Amino acid sequence: MKIIQISDCHLFADNQKVGYNNINPFQSLKHILAEVKTQQPDVLLITGDISGDGSGQSYQHFSGLIHETKIDCQIGIIPGNHDNQAQLKANVFEKYLWLNNPRIVLPNQWHIHLLDTQYQQSIGRISVDSLTSLAEYLSQHTHDYHLLATHHHAVPCGGWMDKHEWKNRQMFNTIVAKNPSIKGVVYGHIHMAIEQQIDQCLYMACPSTCWQFANQETFATNDLMPGYRVINLLKNGQINTFTVRIKEPI
Template sequence: MGSSPDNRQPRFKGLPAESLNLLQLTDSHLYADPSRCLLGINTLETFDQVLAQALQEAGHPDFILATGDLVHDASDTGYKRLLGRLQLTEIPTYCLPGNHDLPGKMKQILNQDNVHCIPSVQAKGWSLIFLDSTIPNSDGGRIDEGQLGLLKVLLEAHNDKHTMVCMHHHPIPVGSRWMDTMVLDNPGEFFQLIEAHPQVKAVLCGHIHQTFDSMYKGIRLIGSPSTCVQFVPEEDDFAIDAAPPGYRWLSLQADGTIETGLASLPEIPSGLDLASMGY
C-alpha cells in the first residue's frame, strides 16, 4: 500500500503544494570511529550515500525525520559527526532516540540550529509527535508514564490537526520472532490513547530495519528500512537481508491521507556479512 518501486523519479514532484513532505532516515548506527563497520557495512558511508541520493531524487523535503539508533555506540563523536551532516542540509530535522542511543546525550549534542530533539512540531495542518520509546539498558520498547502523559497533552492541544506519531520501536509485532521480543511492551495503553483521538492517522517507526505498512485499529502503521543493514522480514531468527540501504519518503496531504514510498541505493554494499547470526 502506497509504496513504490525503487526508481530515480523525484518523489515530491507533482504532489499538492500544501503537502507536508518528509524524508525518514532511520537506524544509521554510526560509530565514533568513521571506519567501523556493522555486519561488514561502513555505516557512515551508507548514511552519506543514502542522504545524498534522497536529497537528489526525492526533492527538497520540509523536514527530515531521524527515527532512532542514530549512533550505535552512543558516542559524543558519533553524534557530533551526525550533527555536522544534518546541519549541512539546512533542512529542519527532528531526531528521536532508539535503543542504541543515549537520549540525554543525544539531545545535548544534536539539539541545535536546524536539528531538533523536541516532542512535537506543527506544520501545514499536521502535528508530528516524537516519542521516546526506549527503556534504559534494554533493547525493548515502552511508552512510559511520562511519555503517555506528554502524548495526551499534545493530542489534546492539537486536536484540530491530522497527526502522525513517530517513535523508534514498532508498536505491534511484525511477524519476526526475534524482532518481536523488542516490540512495545504496553501497546494497550498506547493504542487506547491513540484511538481516543481520531486525528491520529499514522504511527511511524524505525527499529525493524525492513518495510512495514499495515492498518491496525484504523491507524496506519509504517516501518522502514535502515540506512545500513536490513533484516529479513517474517524470519523467526536473526537474519541479514540481501537488500541495499534505503530511506522512506512521506507526503502528508491536507485531507489526512499519506503518500509514501521507499527508495534504496542501487547496490548492496560490498562486504555485507549475510551469514552473521547476530549483532
C-alpha cells in the same frame, strides 16, 4: 508536505568500521543524506539509533554529515535503544531533539509528535507522562491531523524482532484507536519496511540506513540495500508513502 524518515544509522566512533553485510554505516548514511537533499523535504525525521556504540564521536560524525549535506528543512530526532542520550544531547544541535521541540506543527493542519520509547537495553517503553501529554494535546487539536514518531514498533512485525518489544504499547495503541485524528505512526528499530493499516491509522516501519534485518523466527540479515521512507502528508488528512533504497553497494 514531504517528510523523509531515516532510522537506525548505527554509526561508530571509527567511521571506517563496517558492520553486517560488510556495510560501512557512515558511508551509507552519507550517500542517503545526499539523496534526501535532492528530494527537498519539508521535514527530516530521524527515528532513533543514530549511534551503534553510544560514543560521542558517532554523534559528531552524524552532526558533521548533516552540516556537510546542507539539507534545508526542519529536523526532528528521537532516541533509540542504542542511543546514549547524554552524548546525543552533547553533540547534536538541541533544536533538533525531541526534548526541546517535541512537536513539529506544519502549515497544512498536520502535527508531528516526537516520542521517546527508550527504556531498558533493547526493550521499549513510553512514560505515562508522555502518554498523558499526548492525549491532552490531541484533545485540543481534534480537527487537525497527527503523525506520531517512535523508535520501537507499536505493532508486531511477526519475526524475531518482536522479542525486542515495546512493553506498554497497548496503552499507546489505545490512544491511537480513540483518536481518529491520528492518521499515521512511523517507527524504526526493526530495520525493515512494513506498512499496516489499522482502522484510520497507517503504521509504517522504515528501512535502516545501513543493514537490513530478515523477518523470520531467528536473527538474520538480508541483502536488501539501505534506504529511507518518503511520507507525503496531504491537506485532506491522507498519507501517501513509499520507501527508497540506494541502488549500488556502498
